[in-house]
Amino acid sequence: MTTATDILPDAIAEAPLIVAAYPMPLLRVDGVSKKFGAFTAVDGLSLDIQAGEFFALLGPSGCGKTTLLRMLAGFETPDAGKILLDGEDIAAVLPHQRPVNMMFQNYALFPHLSVRDNIAFGLKRAALPKPEIAARVAEMVALVKLGGLEKRKPDQLSGGQKQRVALARALARRPQLLLLDEPLAALDKKLREETQAELMELQRRLGTTFVIVTHDQDEAMTMADRIGVMKDGRLEQVATPRQLYEAPASRWIAGFVGDINLIEGEVTLQDAHRLTVAAAGAGMLTVAEPKAPLPSRAICLAIRPEKIRLSRRAPTSAGGLNSIEGVVTEVGYLGGLSVYKVQLDHGATLRVALANTNRLDVDAYGVGQKVVAWFAPDDCVVLPR
Amino acid sequence: MSARTIFTRPARRASVAPYIWMVLFFLVPFGFVLKISLSQTAIAQPPYLPLFGLTDGIAGLKAAFAALSLDSFWLLVSDNLYIASYGRSLVVALVSTALLLAIGYPIAYAMARLPRRWQGVAMMLVIVPFWTSFLIRIYAWINILQHDGLLNQILLALHIVSAPVVWLSTDSAMYLGIVYSYLPFMILPLYATLAKQDGALLEAAADLGASRLVAFWRVTFPLSLGGVGAGVLLCFIPIVGEFVIPDLLAGSDSMMIGQTLWLEFFTNKDWPVASALAIVLLALLIVPLLVYDRLQRRALEAR
Ligand SMILES: Nc1ncnc2c1ncn2[C@@H]1O[C@H](COP(=O)(O)OP(=O)(O)OP(=O)(O)O)[C@@H](O)[C@H]1O
Ligand SMILES: [Mg+2]
Numbered sequence: 001m002t003t004a005t006d007i008l009p010d011a012i013a014e015a016p017l018i019v020a021a022y023p024m025p026l027l028r029v030d031g032v033s034k035k036f037g038a039f040t041a042v043d044g045l046s047l048d049i050q051a052g053e054f055f056a057l058l059g060p061s062g063c064g065k066t067t068l069l070r071m072l073a074g075f076e077t078p079d080a081g082k083i084l085l086d087g088e089d090i091a092a093v094l095p096h097q098r099p100v101n102m103m104f105q106n107y108a109l110f111p112h113l114s115v116r117d118n119i120a121f122g123l124k125r126a127a128l129p130k131p132e133i134a135a136r137v138a139e140m141v142a143l144v145k146l147g148g149l150e151k152r153k154p155d156q157l158s159g160g161q162k163q164r165v166a167l168a169r170a171l172a173r174r175p176q177l178l179l180l181d182e183p184l185a186a187l188d189k190k191l192r193e194e195t196q197a198e199l200m201e202l203q204r205r206l207g208t209t210f211v212i213v214t215h216d217q218d219e220a221m222t223m224a225d226r227i228g229v230m231k232d233g234r235l236e237q238v239a240t241p242r243q244l245y246e247a248p249a250s251r252w253i254a255g256f257v258g259d260i261n262l263i264e265g266e267v268t269l270q271d272a273h274r275l276t277v278a279a280a281g282a283g284m285l286t287v288a289e290p291k292a293p294l295p296s297r298a299i300c301l302a303i304r305p306e307k308i309r310l311s312r313r314a315p316t317s318a319g320g321l322n323s324i325e326g327v328v329t330e331v332g333y334l335g336g337l338s339v340y341k342v343q344l345d346h347g348a349t350l351r352v353a354l355a356n357t358n359r360l361d362v363d364a365y366g367v368g369q370k371v372v373a374w375f376a377p378d379d380c381v382v383l384p385r
Numbered sequence: 386m387s388a389r390t391i392f393t394r395p396a397r398r399a400s401v402a403p404y405i406w407m408v409l410f411f412l413v414p415f416g417f418v419l420k421i422s423l424s425q426t427a428i429a430q431p432p433y434l435p436l437f438g439l440t441d442g443i444a445g446l447k448a449a450f451a452a453l454s455l456d457s458f459w460l461l462v463s464d465n466l467y468i469a470s471y472g473r474s475l476v477v478a479l480v481s482t483a484l485l486l487a488i489g490y491p492i493a494y495a496m497a498r499l500p501r502r503w504q505g506v507a508m509m510l511v512i513v514p515f516w517t518s519f520l521i522r523i524y525a526w527i528n529i530l531q532h533d534g535l536l537n538q539i540l541l542a543l544h545i546v547s548a549p550v551v552w553l554s555t556d557s558a559m560y561l562g563i564v565y566s567y568l569p570f571m572i573l574p575l576y577a578t579l580a581k582q583d584g585a586l587l588e589a590a591a592d593l594g595a596s597r598l599v600a601f602w603r604v605t606f607p608l609s610l611g612g613v614g615a616g617v618l619l620c621f622i623p624i625v626g627e628f629v630i631p632d633l634l635a636g637s638d639s640m641m642i643g644q645t646l647w648l649e650f651f652t653n654k655d656w657p658v659a660s661a662l663a664i665v666l667l668a669l670l671i672v673p674l675l676v677y678d679r680l681q682r683r684a685l686e687a688r
Contacts, residue, residue, distance in 0.1 A: 122593030
């Protein structure tokens with residue numbers, strides 16, 4: 001095993017010291033904008049990423065994730081704002097001199113080089129001794145499970161294999177900051193989960209800072225310390241996975257991350273940290289008061305399907321709980337969970353997810369079953385409309 | 386899947402067309418030339434013997450076959466003139482091709498780096514000279530290079546030289562003419578391979594620590610080798626047999642094989658030797674083709 005200090009000794013060995021000495025993030029993106037013609041791909045975006053952090057960027061297609069990564073790697077020049085790495089503006093640092101590596105969205109493997117030479121490319125540029133290069137390549141090949149394919153050319157590989165070569169090639173140099181643009185998108189579920197675990201393991205072992213772009217929310221939740229959600233070139237919310245899921249900052253975030261029921265309503269009464277809301281199609285509901293003051297009485301209630309319970313009769317300890325009557329109109333069996341669509345008597349439709357805890361569930365709710373849906377006030381998020 | 390199963394019947398029939406073409410316009414004429422090269426000169430019309438004909442029946446044909454000989458080929462190896470001509474042709478072709486590659490590669494590279502909408506214009510500029518007859522363009526060069534031609538006038542006006550320089554009838558003039566005439570054949574295949582290269586590869590190279598120069602040598606250049614091979618063959622082979630340019634621009638002290646061939650054919654009326662010259666030339670030119678083919682196949686197998 002070689003250690004991280006073998007390559008780029010200064011960068012990696014000193015990084016923790018610098019962080020300790022100055023309360024400075026490894027990466028600071030400060031008001032960065034990028035325009036393509038009249039179109040603004042990244043719009044005044046600011047972001048701090050700490051050394052050793054695993055940061056995920058989520059967002060719909062075309063929101064500027066790749067553009068942001070390309071600016072970090074040096075392939076695009078920001079039109080405004082600054083990018084600081086280790087406290088230093090890297091605007092003038094050419095891509096090949098940045099201690100940053102990127103795994104490209106379309107892999108960009110060198111077609112004339114074998115798998116081995118693709119992985120070794122960056123190591124040769126770092127002028128490492130030959131045995132060291134061979135050892136590092138072997139380690140990377142083992143890491144991404146490409147054993148036996150070292151001599152193949154990229155066009156003799158499957159999509160997933162290419163992706164793994166690209167990953168190995170970007171990791172081989174053990175950069176301070178590794179940028180990954182949808183690194184696992186072409187892998188099958190099982191391989192993806194294994195690679196996720198290995199990436200996390202590796203990231204912890206090397207202390208490298210990862211910024212990963214992904215479309216897969218579960219992937220972001222599983223791997224990342226923090227997640228930034230982008231929309232139209234801006235960051236809508238930066239938070240830990242739990243915060244993002246349980247306390248979305250806006251109605252858009254709530255709808256984008258995970259599955260959720262959104263019900264519009266009007267605040268009618270506010271006391272003792274409880275709001276009484278006249279919800280459209282769901283009657284009068286009691287919910288917890290949000291920390292931030294609401295701009296108006298018109299609000300939106302957001303509640304996750306798994307936070308709602310169902311029962312045939314109203315729960316006996318109904319004190320403080322919201323219970324609404326309705327009829328099951330659809331049942332979706334997903335293995336571990338079943339998702340029920342409940343048509344409320346007041347008019348709205350709720351999605352409810354229940355764990356399938358019993359194998360022989362003779363008591364499951366069927367379509368047409370009259371049920372009571374109930375949830376605690378704290379399980380509902382109140383968002384401005 | 387084999388070719389047999391993927392081609393439909395009409396497609397298979399169409400795929401025979403190139404072979405018919407080859408037989409009609411290459412193999413049959415080649416047979417004539419080969420036969421003439423094995424004949425003897427004669428003061429007759431046509432100027433060689435024997436003639437194949439059916440007038441004397443089978444016996445006549447047999448006699449004609451018996452009269453064929455390798456005399457002309459023996460003459461080629463016994464006379465220094467011919468070997469020198471072949472040698473000069475190869476040297477001229479090698480030097481010219483090297484010059485063409487050295488000049489053509491940067492031009493093709495620059496063209497491929499132009500913004501898309503300018504690439505078409507650049508391509509037109511490379512092709513435009515073809516709209517004027519080749520001969521006229523060479524005569525134009527004679528005009529420029531002659532004693533009181535444009536080049537000497539400019540050099541004198543700029544006081545770079547004090548007396549007119551002799552350009553015409555020198556090897557320099559010939560190389561200039563060859564490079565000028567063949568440059569598009571070098572540029573176009575190079576441009577084609579360079580233009581279709583994925584720009585992301587250079588970004589990946591830069592990302593992995595390669596400076597622009599290193600990225601060029603490790604990525605761009607190796608990936609353009611197919612175009613280099615095509616350009617080199619496209620220039621080298623016709624230059625070996627080039628006749629007009631050396632005849633009009635070079636001196637008369639040494640001849641390329643095309644000139645020797647012309648001499649044998651038109652001045653000496655020695656068709657058999659001229660044909661033998663052509664056949665040996667063909668054999669020589671097949672060598673680089675085979676090498677190229679072998680390399681290509683190896684590159685494909687290595688994939
Ligand atoms: N070179 C370019 N010229 C013009 N527009 C561009 C260019 N690169 C990106 N864009 C535009 O900028 C926007 C953001 O692109 P970007 O590639 O960053 O999206 P993304 O978030 O990575 O999307 P995806 O998830 O589909 O990869 C898109 O609307 C895209 O069309
Ligand atoms: Mg992208």
